[in-house]
Every structure is written in C-alpha cells, then in structure tokens.
Amino acid sequence: MKNSHMLVVLLIVLSVAFPAFQGMQDSANTAPSFEELFSGYFNYTSMSIELHKIASEHPDIVRLYDLTKNTEYGATWMGRAVWAVKISDNPDMEENEPKILVVGAHHAREWMSYEVPMYLIYYLVDNYGKPPTDNDNDGLVDEDPIDMKDNDNDGLIDEDWSEAQATWIVNHREIWVIPMLNPDGVEYDHQISNLGVNGGWRKNCRDNNKNGVFDEQFDGVDLNRNYPYMWARNRYMQVISRNGIAITADSSNPASDTYHGPDDNYDDDGDALVHAPDWFPQHYIYDWNKIDEDPVDSVDNDNDGLVDEDKDGGFSEPETQAIRSIVKTLDDEEGTGNISFSISLSYHSFGELIVYPWGYTYDPTPDDSLFKDLGARMARYNGYKVIKGSDLYLTSGDLDDWLYGAAHTLPFTIELNSQEDGFHPMPEKIVPTCRLNLGVNLYAAEYADVADEAKSINAKSMNIPLPSIEYEHTKDIALCTEDYRVVVRVVNESLAKEVVLWYSVDGWRYNRINMSSIGGGYYEAYIPRQEAGTVVRYYIDVCDSFGVHIYSPKYAEAEAYEYFVDYDIGHGPGAIFMMAVMIILVCGIIYGGLIKTLNIAIKAERRKIDGGR
Ligand SMILES: [Ca+2]
Ligand SMILES: [Ca+2]
Ligand SMILES: [Ca+2]
Ligand SMILES: [Ca+2]
Ligand SMILES: [Zn+2]
Incomplete structure (x- = not known):
C-alpha cells in the first residue's frame, strides 16, 4: 500500500471517529463572502x-x-x-x-x-x-x-x-x-x-438655468450625450422606442432627458477673430469667427491642416471630464x-x-x-x-x-x-x-x-492565428543529481516570436531560459539541478510578434507546474511527506488543534490526488 493511500485510510478512520470533523467536511460554502x-x-x-x-x-x-x-x-x-x-x-x-x-x-x-x-x-x-x-x-x-x-x-x-x-x-x-x-x-x-x-x-445635476437650486424641470445633462465625438449630430431627431414612446435621442433642450449639455462656445485653438462667444454657434458648418469651427469628427472641417482642434460641444461636465482625464486619444x-x-x-x-x-x-x-x-x-x-x-x-x-x-x-x-x-x-x-x-x-x-x-x-x-502550446507535465519528482528536461510542442510555430521557460525554486523569483528548437515544432530546455528537498515551479511562455502571450499552464504564473527534488537514493518523497504529516498530527494533538490540522492535511492530500494543479 502506498503511503498516500495509508494516509487516506488513516484520515477516513479519524473522520469517522470525530463527528465534528465530519460536520466540517459537509459544510459547503459556494458563495464568496463578499x-x-x-x-x-x-x-x-x-x-x-x-x-x-x-x-x-x-x-x-x-x-x-x-x-x-x-x-x-x-x-x-x-x-x-x-x-x-x-x-x-x-x-x-x-x-x-x-x-x-x-x-x-x-x-x-x-x-x-x-x-x-x-x-x-x-x-x-x-x-x-x-x-x-x-x-x-x-x-x-x-x-x-x-x-x-x-x-x-x-x-x-x-x-x-x-x-x-x-x-x-x-x-x-x-x-x-x-x-x-x-x-x-x-x-x-x-x-x-x-x-x-x-x-x-437620468441626468446629472448641472444647474442649467443657473438659479442656484436643482430643479428637475430645467436642470441636468445627459452624460452619455456629452462626449465630443459627433456631439449633437442627431439633436433634431425624433425616434420611436421599442415601447412606443417618442423619445429624443439627443436634445439641445435643457429640459430634455437627453440634453447633451451647453454649446462649447470656446475658442479651443485660439484662432478666433473676435474673442467673444458666438451668439449664433454654427457647429460643424464653417464659422467665420473660428469658434467651434472644427468639431470632433475625424475631419479637418476648416481645411487648416489641423483635425478636430476646436470642438463645438461635449466635455462640459465634471463627470465626462473625469473620463477624459485618463483616456489617451489618438491625437493626445x-x-x-x-x-x-x-x-x-x-x-x-x-x-x-x-x-x-x-x-x-x-x-x-x-x-x-x-x-x-x-x-x-x-x-x-x-x-x-x-x-x-x-x-x-x-x-x-x-x-x-x-x-x-x-x-x-x-x-x-x-x-x-x-x-x-x-x-x-x-x-x-x-x-x-x-x-x-x-x-x-x-x-x-x-x-x-x-x-x-x-x-x-x-x-x-x-479567431486569429496564434501560436499555442502542447505540453503535458508528467514528472513530479526530479533527482538532485540531474537537470530537469522540458520538451514542448509549439503549434503554429512560425507565429511564435519567443519560446521561454520560467522556473522558480522554493518560491523565489522566476528565472528565464530561452527554449531551443529541436525541429518539428519541438522546443527543449533544462532546468538546472537543485538541492534535495526543494520545490521547483515552472511554466512555458510563448509570445507572438504582436505581444500576445500564451502560457502553459494557462494562467501562469498564477498557476505553475511543480516538482519536488529528491535525494538520489534513500528517503523517498512519500516517506518525507508522511513524516511531515505525522509531525503535524502530533503537534496538532498536543496543542489541541486536531480538527483544524486534519482539515489542512486532507486538503493538501486532495490537491495531490486531484493532480494537474
Ligand atoms: Ca456545477
Ligand atoms: Ca469543487
Ligand atoms: Ca477656433
Ligand atoms: Ca481644422
Ligand atoms: Zn443608460
């Protein structure tokens, strides 16, 4: 009988003997506490x-x-x-x-x-x-x-x-x-x-009529009409919504639920002839006074070689400006x-x-x-x-x-x-x-x-062509006298810019090894031999020329393959594991934390049994 099987039998016997422990096993909590x-x-x-x-x-x-x-x-x-x-x-x-x-x-x-x-x-x-x-x-x-x-x-x-x-x-x-x-x-x-x-x-609480109080009838801007790209383009449109009520998709009327906010009326690019607000803002039609003459529409409306340099509206609100303040645009x-x-x-x-x-x-x-x-x-x-x-x-x-x-x-x-x-x-x-x-x-x-x-x-x-990794982790134990060989197959090899093996010893930072091609889409690398008793974690990282990374296991390094480094002869890892478990059990009994200890032990053992992770 294998050591791990013995442990399972031991735990089953103990779990029958301690009803409290049985109860703990049954308590399933499928909802996160938050x-x-x-x-x-x-x-x-x-x-x-x-x-x-x-x-x-x-x-x-x-x-x-x-x-x-x-x-x-x-x-x-x-x-x-x-x-x-x-x-x-x-x-x-x-x-x-x-x-x-x-x-x-x-x-x-x-x-x-x-x-x-x-x-x-x-x-x-x-x-x-x-x-x-x-x-x-x-x-x-x-x-x-x-x-x-x-x-x-x-x-x-x-x-x-x-x-x-x-x-x-x-x-x-x-x-x-x-x-x-x-x-x-x-x-x-x-x-x-x-x-x-x-x-x-629906809207925010801008004081549209500037009377100092918030009033539903007059106030508020629809924030989702207050971005400058094609701002106010559909302001005269009346549409029928699915439930049959005529709604305005975008409105210049401050009382409307879809009011897009005030005209910009600001000379963003500083080229106005008269430095006073336009009384009759012309939006995307060419404006003789050059205020709001080049709205945000990816077009150089005034043919001056600059694109979208003087918006006609949008970003009048603190909330939409908040979004603007973090987003990098194409034109900065x-x-x-x-x-x-x-x-x-x-x-x-x-x-x-x-x-x-x-x-x-x-x-x-x-x-x-x-x-x-x-x-x-x-x-x-x-x-x-x-x-x-x-x-x-x-x-x-x-x-x-x-x-x-x-x-x-x-x-x-x-x-x-x-x-x-x-x-x-x-x-x-x-x-x-x-x-x-x-x-x-x-x-x-x-x-x-x-x-x-x-x-x-x-x-x-x-569904674009990407490289992918074929690899099966099979060897859980390595000897302290040998390097650990990893061979992977990279599918769509020609799309792979780099094939890298990362490994970490006993939880220390990951080291990088470039894997070398051995033909047929296969790559190999050797993780250097480590001291007995250490645990090595590793994963494979392939990236394409655009910078998309594919990992094995999928969510590396949040998950990684793992092996234990053993002495060349003598004490097997199972024996060491059993000894550790027995020591924990004894300590647990001495300090009265038996149930908690058993739970930890059985979880650790289950993880081993499940494998793969
Ligand atoms: Ca399920
Ligand atoms: Ca589960
Ligand atoms: Ca201007
Ligand atoms: Ca322009
Ligand atoms: Zn909404």
Whole structure:
C-alpha cells in the first residue's frame, strides 16, 4: 500500500471517529463572502466607504482616485467624487499590459449598472493570490469556472471558480473601474425612487438655468450625450422606442432627458477673430469667427491642416471630464490622459443587450465584424442580444462613439436586466445579475490582447492565428543529481516570436531560459539541478510578434507546474511527506488543534490526488 493511500485510510478512520470533523467536511460554502454586501444596493456614501476599505486592504493591487481632481471643477456640481479604482500588480506603474475600462451609472436611475462593476472589483481583490481552492468542498478544484454553465453537472452553476484566473488577470492586465460616474444623479434618484418602481432621474445635476437650486424641470445633462465625438449630430431627431414612446435621442433642450449639455462656445485653438462667444454657434458648418469651427469628427472641417482642434460641444461636465482625464486619444488632445484602453464596458439598464458603435450613424464601423464576433463571445456569458447602437436608435455624443472614434478603443455598452426589471430591480436581482455579467468582464480582460491584435490586422473575428502550446507535465519528482528536461510542442510555430521557460525554486523569483528548437515544432530546455528537498515551479511562455502571450499552464504564473527534488537514493518523497504529516498530527494533538490540522492535511492530500494543479 502506498503511503498516500495509508494516509487516506488513516484520515477516513479519524473522520469517522470525530463527528465534528465530519460536520466540517459537509459544510459547503459556494458563495464568496463578499456577496453579503450585494443583498441591497450601494449608494454613493456606502460605496465610497467600501472603496476606501478595499484600497487600504489591498495596497499591493488597488489604487483609488477621485478623477474630478483632474478636471476644471475639482468635484461634481454637488461636491462629490467620481471614484476610479485601478486594479493591477505594481499599481503605481503604467505597465505594458492591456488595459480595460469598466464604467457604471452614466445614468442615475440605472442602479444595477454600478452594482455589476462593484462586484467585479470585489471578485478580483477577493480571489487575488489565493491558491486553487475547492470552493464548494466537493473534492474537486476549480471544476466549475465563471461561464454560467454547470460544467460539472452537479446542479450548481459557477460554484468553483478559478482563483488563478483572477490572479492572472490582475497580474497581466490593468483594470480601471469607475463604478458610479454620476454620483449626484444617483443620490438624487435614491431620494425620489422606490424599489421595483420604474421612472426616476437620468441626468446629472448641472444647474442649467443657473438659479442656484436643482430643479428637475430645467436642470441636468445627459452624460452619455456629452462626449465630443459627433456631439449633437442627431439633436433634431425624433425616434420611436421599442415601447412606443417618442423619445429624443439627443436634445439641445435643457429640459430634455437627453440634453447633451451647453454649446462649447470656446475658442479651443485660439484662432478666433473676435474673442467673444458666438451668439449664433454654427457647429460643424464653417464659422467665420473660428469658434467651434472644427468639431470632433475625424475631419479637418476648416481645411487648416489641423483635425478636430476646436470642438463645438461635449466635455462640459465634471463627470465626462473625469473620463477624459485618463483616456489617451489618438491625437493626445488637451485634457486627455495617457491610458490606451483595449476594450471598454459601459453598463446601463435595461434591455439585455450588448451594444457596439456607431451610435450616431447607421453606417458600420470598419471593425463591424469584429465587434459582432467579440460581442457574441461576451454574450455566451450573459445571453444578451448583440446589436449596433444605431440599430437600436440613433444617438450622438455617447461614450462609445468617442472611445472608438477618438481613441480607437473597442467599446461596448451593456444594457442590464429586462424591461420588467426596469430601472430599480428588486434587491434579489443584484447577485444573479452581477454573476451573469462577471464572465463578460473577465472575458474582456482576459482576451484584450487578442482583441487588440485582431483590430490591428483588420481581422473579422477574434479567431486569429496564434501560436499555442502542447505540453503535458508528467514528472513530479526530479533527482538532485540531474537537470530537469522540458520538451514542448509549439503549434503554429512560425507565429511564435519567443519560446521561454520560467522556473522558480522554493518560491523565489522566476528565472528565464530561452527554449531551443529541436525541429518539428519541438522546443527543449533544462532546468538546472537543485538541492534535495526543494520545490521547483515552472511554466512555458510563448509570445507572438504582436505581444500576445500564451502560457502553459494557462494562467501562469498564477498557476505553475511543480516538482519536488529528491535525494538520489534513500528517503523517498512519500516517506518525507508522511513524516511531515505525522509531525503535524502530533503537534496538532498536543496543542489541541486536531480538527483544524486534519482539515489542512486532507486538503493538501486532495490537491495531490486531484493532480494537474
Ligand atoms: Ca469543487
Ligand atoms: Ca456545477
Ligand atoms: Ca477656433
Ligand atoms: Ca481644422
Ligand atoms: Zn443608460
């Protein structure tokens, strides 16, 4: 009988003998503990407190910024902050990693749209750095990842997610989450709206008529009409929405729910003949006074060799300026930031839709097919319908048109929940909706580099040729007298720019070995012999010429292959393991921590039995 089998028998005997231990084994907790916070809606205050707590508890991967500090106003109209959470390793550095933007609550009453981004924040920080865990205590590890499918047919969905994936995303991506872009509006809507009741407030709280008080009839700007790309293009359009009510997709009327904000009326490029505001702003028609004469539309409207140098509107609000302050645009316009986002997800409600540009025109973008495919891949998680924005209704000045037109991000708007759920779904809907869309967020983050490459080569889908790795880790034990040979096969070898083996001894930093080609797509490398008793972790890293990395195992280095270095003859690793277990058991009995100790031991043993990780 093998040592490990003996141990299992021993543990079974002990577990029968101790009913308390049996009870511990049965207690399955399939919900992450942070979900308790999602039993009701956050408001601005509770969200702010939680974000500060998260930032102080995870200083290694979280930074919290008030983006209004980057704007000309220093706060929202009512003195609030627009919080942005950056999640990544080395959070103070801007590393060469794909960047994702997740935004919620452009619109005040769309409460679910800030819950979903908050859930993503919790999910990432809560799982970061954790070893592969048997979250549901069924003896299997990471057998049911976040994909809204019951991968292991146990009647539960996504109950044993991959901690390694979360860690990998944090280490290899920079995630920016702005959960509540419109805090003034959200707070106002919380005052006037009730759960389950539709209606409510949509805009921010700009004092349009400057009478010093907030008044629903006159005030507020629709933040998702306040971006300068093609700003106000559809301001005269009347459209019929799906429920039959005539709504204005974009309006110049301050009283409208879709008011796009005031005309710019500012000579952004300093070439005006008369330095006074235009009384009759001409927008994208050539303006003799050269104020607002070259709006943001990728066209040199005034034929002066400069493109989009004098916008006619948009970015009048602290909230939209907050977004502008971090985004790097193609032209590095004034007031913009230095982050080139690969993919953005802007959450709204309702409609169960995944929406992609354009919004301002029925014309397709040059990336129409890629948008459709990428949208369809995200829809695998939430089951929503994928649709071009203008096919829903024409609009102008929304975040997505600006991000695509001015920054060449691949932006999506996600309309959460159904019409029956409305703007203020009952609290029981929060966790299911957050879970439903968690996979969308994770997918966008994980495949951002592939999306970037697909976009750069004008591919019609995400299905672009990439190298891949064929490798099976079989040898768990190496001798201290021999180097450890690793042979992998690289599929689509010609696309691989580098084939690298990384190894780490006893948890120290990883060392790099370039693997050498031995023909037929095969590569080999030798990890130098190590002292007996050490544990070596390693993984393979192939990257293509665009910079997309493929790893084996998939979420390296958050997960890695592992082997134990043994003496050449004599004490086997099993014997050492048994001795260690016996010592732990004895200590456990002496100090009265038997049950806890056994639990640790059985978990360690199960991990061994499961193998693979
Ligand atoms: Ca499990
Ligand atoms: Ca399951
Ligand atoms: Ca001008
Ligand atoms: Ca121009
Ligand atoms: Zn909305």
